[in-house]
Amino acid sequence: MTAKPLPKSRRFSMSKQEALWAYVFIAPVVLGLAVFYMVPAIGSLVLSFFDWDGLSRASFVGLDNFAALVKDEDFLRSMWNTFLFTAGSVPLSIVCATIVAVLLNQPIRGLPIYRTLFFIPVVTMPVAIGMVWRWLYNSDFGLFNQLLGFLHLPQPNWLFDPKLALFSIILVSVWSGIGYNAIILLSGLQGISRTYYEASSLDGAGGWRNFIHITVPLLSPSLFFVLIISFINSLQVFDLIYMMMGKDQSMLTYTRTAVFSIWEQGFKFFHLGYASAQAWVLSVVLMTITLVQMYFQKKWVHYE
Template identity: 50%
Template sequence: MISEAGKPPGMRATPKAGKRKRKGAKEALWALLFISPTFIGLFAFYLGPAIASFALSFTHWDGLTPPTFAGWENFSALLSSPVFIRSLVNTLLFMLVAVPASVALATCIAVLLNQKIKGMVVYRALYFLPVVTMPIAVGMVWKWLYNTEYGLVNYVLGFLGLPQPEWLFDPNIALLSVIAVYVWMTVGNNIILIVAGLQHVDPTYYEAAAIDGASKRSQFFRITLPLLTPTLFFVVITAMISSLQVFDLIFVMIGDTTALVGPLRTMVYGVYESGFMFSQMGYASAQAFLLFLLILAMTVIQFAGQKKWVHYDG
């Protein structure tokens, strides 16, 4: 039976349906209004500059005069530049040493901090303090600690009768010296994340393992570590991206000593040097884009390989 309006009775719009539709549209409008600052900030400070940087990588621009199209000249110059290759190698070495060291150390400390011991909150806060300290302050303090003549590190080594290296001036250990500071500065954040992951492990697994006579070591490698892999995967990804973008710590510890730039040069330092010291904005943008491709490639590799070592409970 067809109604007078030409539609079956079940298909006619009711006042309640129209009211719900208007209410849904109003809620969607308010939702868009509340998230608009985030979207505006995302585009204004991230997506917009990223798109502009990509476009500038194909130009010659000094920041003042109009840019001129350069095609692939910036990229070909980079790939044939020994300075850029050195920066790329240093960046990869920094990541390959800093990330495993930070994650391994954070895992060991997190397991200890996950125990029920008096004052554990204080210990966690102490380990987290370097994270909330500005990298500029960390770099200045450690630059003094590493000082060859009056630094505290060499003073203690000299008091103990041990060799006193030139931590930041020896090209063989300069990068490792900065990596040690970076690990000390970032390990607290990884500890907090791993402790959170440990607290979500079902204690019944340990109870069953204890009944079967499994040792603490066996429980760690067969229960804790496999169930912790989702958290470790997140920690590795974030630590990897952060290490590839390291700049402020190295910049502060280098200071104005140009002799230190070679052993400690990273890709981000090259972007800063080309863009803000030599006013080669197109060349700097090309380096930034290659860094983006490197981070993207490393992230894709991690996601592709997670199936082999990440275990999700349930």
């Protein structure tokens, strides 16, 4: 005996109830995005056309804030430092994370312990990371220079040498981000079927050829995700700069980044309109780079 289909009106009523419950469940997320992201973003866009210190009456200045950015050497320098930081940290982080992910994917003893150790820096507060690495980099009694002195090697002034300061912070950023990227790539590695490697071994391919022609192409979706996230995080770096260099005005020329400049203008000098203009310039740069990556991903990202 077959069941009778529900009347059309009853099916329509049930679909409306399901849609209603769906909206109820996503409402907290949508409300949070609207309150903490969309409304502040629109507010900052409006504020970028005004001159306001947070207390006095705001005055409309049009595009003057954006025009001033072109002549602001501190902002231009901060953008240049941001690009240098990104160019140094993103490739190094992805390469190191890929190596770590491949090693963690091997059948070795104590693997959960190693995975935990690599992930600990990800859940560690940037304040603690900055304080520890400032001690490691200390030119007088830091661990790195103590080891270099023991080996009779030159002991550089890591954080106060204009040629080394930004590179030193890049190393900290790479170290603290390897765990997150490695976990993402490890999940991608574990999703690759072993049949590809078994078929390749029958053709006499070795480990390096397997890695280049099988692992990398099939891992490309995870690599693409890590690339996008790494670019966004590196272009918005602030906490490490502030913790490791924020109190030393003499080195800010060589280490200040775009977000540091936004914080300085907005919360130190209270040029809120000017800071909003800087934030929107950085946002446009971020969106442009992301769109370019999305366009070119079809040329190298392979989905099964």
